[in-house]
Amino acid sequence: MVIEIYSLKTYPLFNMDYLIVVDYQSDAERKRIDYAMERWKDKANIHKPKGTVIHFDNGDIDEFLDDLYSRLSVGKGSVHVFAGDAYSPEITEQTMHLQYSSSMETEAIDKFLNYIMNKLGASFEGKKQGIKSYTAYTKKGQVGIDVFLGSASDGNKILITLRGYGDVVTFVNGRIDKELKVFLGDDE
Numbered sequence: 001m002v003i004e005i006y007s008l009k010t011y012p013l014f015n016m017d018y019l020i021v022v023d024y025q026s027d028a029e030r031k032r033i034d035y036a037m038e039r040w041k042d043k044a045n046i047h048k049p050k051g052t053v054i055h056f057d058n059g060d061i062d063e064f065l066d067d068l069y070s071r072l073s074v075g076k077g078s079v080h081v082f083a084g085d086a087y088s089p090e091i092t093e094q095t096m097h098l099q100y101s102s103s104m105e106t107e108a109i110d111k112f113l114n115y116i117m118n119k120l121g122a123s124f125e126g127k128k129q130g131i132k133s134y135t136a137y138t139k140k141g142q143v144g145i146d147v148f149l150g151s152a153s154d155g156n157k158i159l160i161t162l163r164g165y166g167d168v169v170t171f172v173n174g175r176i177d178k179e180l181k182v183f184l185g186d187d188e
Helices: 027-040 061-069 106-120 168-184
Strands: 002-007 018-023 094-102 123-128 131-138 141-152 155-164
Touching: 094 168, 106 131, 106 141, 106 155, 106 168, 131 168, 141 168, 155 168
Parallel strands: none
Antiparallel strands: 002 018, 094 155, 123 131, 131 141, 141 155
16 A cells, blocks of 8 residues: 655644545555544544545646646536645554563464464465564554564574554554463463
8 A cells, every 4th residue: 555645734734734645455455544534533624535636746737737627527616736745754663572482382382373363363474484474454453463483492482573553563462462471371
């Protein structure tokens, strides 16, 4: 998914208008966008305009608009043009790590890790260099999960990395940590 954000007014930041163009990859992503808008409708003036979004750059905008107006039944009346600067928010992806050691058999741990991923509704994305990658969708958002299970001199090592934005990383991290501590007998 590609998101472009354009600011349409000047300072202060919280009073700006933004035009957000989201290039979603599936109908499921479109629905998640609609869900986010629904959650924010009471917190901000937010709506999804009907029609299409056109990103125009490096050309004669007036010449293009003249051509566009001539092709529409309402002409100029149904076109809104905003000149703006691209806005790059300073929001970074959150990453959390979980690490465990166990003397249990590798097969038992692997089966339990698969159980946890199924319980989260996580979809398997693939395995590369011994790391299984999953994606889980919750009401709090999407989280990427990488799981490594390997042998060490004192038993097995379990390393789990979670990546995402917002509260979803902490939420899923807590669920996995709780399940694994109970399973491994380390639920202090």
